Structure formats: structure tokens, C-alpha cells
Amino acid sequence: MSNDKNELLRLDHLCVDYKVKDGYLSAVKDVSFTINKGEIFAIVGESGCGKSTIAHAILRLLPEHNEVITGNVWFNNENINEYTETQLEKVRGRQIGMIFQNPLDSLNPVYTTGSQVQEGILLDNVSREDAWKKVIEIYKDVKMPDAEKRAKSFPHEMSGGMRQRVMIGMMLARNPQLLIADEPTTALDVTIEAQILKIIKSLRDEFNTAVMMITHNFGLVAEVADKVAVMYAGEVVETGTVFDIFDEPKHPYTTRLMAALPRMTKAEGRLQTIDGSVPRLTEHKSGCRFANRCTHATEQCKTQDPPMREVSPTHSFKCFMEQGVDING
Ligand SMILES: Nc1ncnc2c1ncn2[C@@H]1O[C@H](COP(=O)(O)OP(=O)(O)OP(=O)(O)O)[C@@H](O)[C@H]1O
Numbered sequence: 478m479s480n481d482k483n484e485l486l487r488l489d490h491l492c493v494d495y496k497v498k499d500g501y502l503s504a505v506k507d508v509s510f511t512i513n514k515g516e517i518f519a520i521v522g523e524s525g526c527g528k529s530t531i532a533h534a535i536l537r538l539l540p541e542h543n544e545v546i547t548g549n550v551w552f553n554n555e556n557i558n559e560y561t562e563t564q565l566e567k568v569r570g571r572q573i574g575m576i577f578q579n580p581l582d583s584l585n586p587v588y589t590t591g592s593q594v595q596e597g598i599l600l601d602n603v604s605r606e607d608a609w610k611k612v613i614e615i616y617k618d619v620k621m622p623d624a625e626k627r628a629k630s631f632p633h634e635m636s637g638g639m640r641q642r643v644m645i646g647m648m649l650a651r652n653p654q655l656l657i658a659d660e661p662t663t664a665l666d667v668t669i670e671a672q673i674l675k676i677i678k679s680l681r682d683e684f685n686t687a688v689m690m691i692t693h694n695f696g697l698v699a700e701v702a703d704k705v706a707v708m709y710a711g712e713v714v715e716t717g718t719v720f721d722i723f724d725e726p727k728h729p730y731t732t733r734l735m736a737a738l739p740r741m742t743k744a745e746g747r748l749q750t751i752d753g754s755v756p757r758l759t760e761h762k763s764g765c766r767f768a769n770r771c772t773h774a775t776e777q778c779k780t781q782d783p784p785m786r787e788v789s790p791t792h793s794f795k796c797f798m799e800q801g802v803d804i805n806g
């Protein structure tokens with residue numbers, strides 16, 4: 478429980494292990510953070526670091542059913558990790574909406590997109606006619622070109638950007654308190670990407686919807702997010718406001734990522750990979766998971782888990798170095 482009335486979602490020591498052939502793969506390890514009402518919270522990190530696993534674990538939507546989840550997921554001060562499937566069903570879509578990496582996977586190919594959005598509205602006991610009017614309104618809200626016509630289109634008749642708008646529209650129809658957007662724009666070109674983000678941001682401004690935004694793209698983070706969590710190999714290694722992370726990164730991994738962004742194009746930079754490789758997550762070794770790539774690593778880093786250090790009430794990083802790296806010094 479928390480007494481903070483702004484708090485919407487709080488992950489409390491969340492761990493997700495996948496059962497695999499040779500044991501368990503520790504995809505998410507001891508992740509804790511809070512998203513407040515109306516806040517845009519970005520999770521950044523390279524491919525395979527556990528971003529989607531966190532998103533899916535919150536709503537227990539992991540498709541393979543080979544996961545072991547521990548820790549707690551607090552939503553509106555209730556531990557939804559203890560919910561039954563029936564209880565969670567009421568949270569999904571209605572209170573927490575999710576936009577997936579590939580919208581085509583989530584749309585039914587045999588129904589028009591408008592009728593799929595309408596279905597969500599009909600759950601609120603409105604007439605079919607009023608629900609259809611609302612669909613058109615929503616298509617306009619998400620800036621769908623030619624809304625009336627597009628509501629009658631099938632998914633395959635639409636571009637990637639249009640399908641992503643339908644997905645956002647579907648979520649809007651339910652008016653959730655939290656929208657989880659898992660790389661909603663990676664498949665889109667940059668102009669459409671910018672438009673989709675503008676829509677997501679305007680939803681927050683208009684309806685106070687909190688957004689958990691998962692992305693590879695630091696440029697997007699700088700543009701839309703309030704807070705950021707940087708992930709590495711299943712762990713959150715640094716969290717802070719956008720200003721904390723961009724102006725004063727402390728963790729060696731974050732500072733390397735920042736340095737890898739060309740100075741002039743920082744705002745457009747996609748996450749680049751840095752030298753060395755991510756450790757295999759099935760090897761349960763103690764020590765800092767970044768140690769084999771870190772130029773500051775000591776013997777202690779290889780054998781013990783580094784602590785989370787607080788720079789300020791908004792900013793923390795996980796490292797043995799007390800002050801972290803000083804990029805301005
Ligand atoms: N069902 C599963 N069983 C076993 N391992 C899995 C399963 N799902 C994901 N993984 C592994 O867990 C790790 C985290 O995967 P996840 O999809 O969460 O990463 P991600 O950060 O979302 O990556 P991307 O940016 O590529 O989407 C990866 O090593 C992945 O291979």
C-alpha cells in the first residue's frame with residue numbers, strides 16, 4: 478500500500494523467470510518503479526533486455542505460459558498480482574489498455590476495424606447507433622484520414638500508421654487510466670511516428686491518461702516522456718526525470734548510451750548498441766550484469782550485486798560507484 482494519491486502503478490521487486498530447456502532465464506530481475514496518474518513513463522533499453530516482458534507481466538499476458546512471476550504489481554493501491562483471472566479480465570482494456578508491437582496481430586482480419594472499436598463501446602450498454610457515432614468521433618480524435626470511410630475498412634486495407642491509430646482508438650473507447658504502448662511506432666516511418674506520438678501525448682493532456690511507453694528511440698523519449706527507466710539485461714539500472722537522465726546520467730551504461738548519440742542529433746537518436754555482449758540470462762551468476770562491458774568494473778562488481786543509489790528523490794542508479802560517472806566533470 479502507498480499513501481501517495483498520485484500513484485497509479487507501482488512495480489515492487491518484480492521478477493520474471495522463463496522456464497527454458499536448460500533451466501530458467503532471468504528476463505526481469507528485481508524491477509521497482511512507480512508511474513503516477515497522467516505521467517508518461519518511458520522504458521528504454523536494447524533488444525532482449527526485458528521491456529515487453531514487464532509490460533506483459535503486469536497484465537499476465539505472457540503468451541507461452543512458461544513464466545514464473547514474483548514481486549508485486551500495485552495498481553490503484555491494489556495488488557493485482559494476486560488477482561484471479563476473472564478479476565484481471567476487468568482490469569485489462571478497461572483500466573489498463575495495451576498497444577502491442579505489431580497491431581496486425583491484435584486486429585481481427587475478418588471484421589471491419591470500426592466494428593472492432595465499436596465492440597468495446599457496446600460493453601457500456603449504449604445503442605449500436607450511438608456506439609457507431611462514437612467510433613467516428615474516436616477515429617477523428619486519432620486523426621484518421623477520412624474517418625467515416627476508414628471505419629468500414631478491414632485491417633488489410635489500411636497502412637501501418639492507420640492500424641496503429643485503430644489500436645489507439647480501441648484503447649480510447651475504454652478510456653483506461655493507464656496505456657501501455659509497447660514500441661507503438663517502430664514499424665512506422667518517422668513522420669507517422671511523430672504523429673502517433675502527438676496523439677498519445679494529447680490523450681494524456683486531454684484525459685490525464687498515464688502512459689508506459691516502451692521504446693528503443695531516445696529521441697522520442699526526450700520529446701514526450703516525463704520520466705525514464707533505463708534497462709540493461711533484465712534490470713533497471715537508472716531511473717529519473719527526462720532531465721536527470723539526459724543532463725546528468727550516472728550509470729556507466731546510460732552514459733555510454735548518451736555518448737553514443739551523436740551530439741547534434743541527440744534528439745533524433747535511436748539506441749545504438751555498444752561494444753561487448755549482453756550476458757546470457759540463464760547463467761545465474763551474482764555480480765553486476767554490466768560488468769563484462771564496463772570500463773569501471775572492479776573485482777567486487779564481478780561477484781556482488783551493486784546497490785541502488787539515490788541521487789535525488791527523482792533520480793537513482795544501480796552501481797558500486799558512489800557518485801556514478803560524471804559526464805559534466
Ligand atoms: N516465452 C519466453 N520463453 C523464454 N524466453 C523468453 C520468452 N519471452 C522472451 N524471452 C526472452 O526474455 C528476454 C527478454 O525478452 P523481451 O521480449 O522482454 O525483451 P524486449 O526488451 O522487449 O526486446 P525487444 O526490444 O526486442 O522487443 C529475451 O532474452 C528473450 O529472448
Ligand code: SF4
Nearest residue numbers: 765768771778796797
Ligand atoms: S557496479 Fe561496477 S560493473 Fe556495474 S556499472 Fe557500476 S562500476 Fe560498472
Ligand SMILES: [Mg+2]
Nearest residue numbers: 528529530578
Ligand atoms: Mg519487446
